[in-house]
Amino acid sequence: MDDFSTPGHSNYFGFPPSPANFIRPGKRPMSSQSPLVIFHQNRSNVELLAVGGAGGSTIISGVAGVALHALWLKADVKQAVDAPRMHNQLQPNYTWYEPNFPKAYVKSLEDRGHVMLAVNNLTVVTAAERANDGQIYANSDFRKGEESAPAGY
Known part of the structure; x- marks a missing residue:
């Protein structure tokens, strides 16, 4: 539902x-x-x-x-x-990523202002x-x- x-x-x-x-x-x-x-x-x-x-x-x-x-x-x-x-759906405006996602990419997105949230599985x-x-x-x-x-x- x-x-x-x-x-x-x-x-x-x-x-x-x-x-x-x-x-x-x-x-x-x-x-x-x-x-x-x-x-x-x-x-x-x-x-x-x-x-x-x-x-x-x-x-x-x-x-x-x-x-x-x-x-x-x-x-x-x-x-x-x-x-x-990783996943971003614009509403709510944050990006989910799995813990094994490359840290350099996560940091780069954070440096650009993205709100990054680690989740276990997408x-x-x-x-x-x-x-x-x-x-x-x-x-x-x-x-x-x-x-x-x-x-x-």
């Missing part, structure tokens, strides 16, 4: 209430769902990367961060999903990629805990 707004109460992530998202019969809440399926244009539109996440308003930055690491920084799917995350992301060798590799986020551990063999 936290996806809905309640008059006079910010949600779990600190977003102020929005009248457009108040609870009403038959209404669906607005969502931050933002799954990505990215195709390789030069290989007959073969799927290259699929990314999805859970975590309310932190989903968008989590999914985008994994895609950035995988496609721009050339990380494999394991490295991309496991990389430390978005939980799952991703699959088709690597250059044609194999499909996937990673279920360690941030989810035991629930993401292998359940069989």
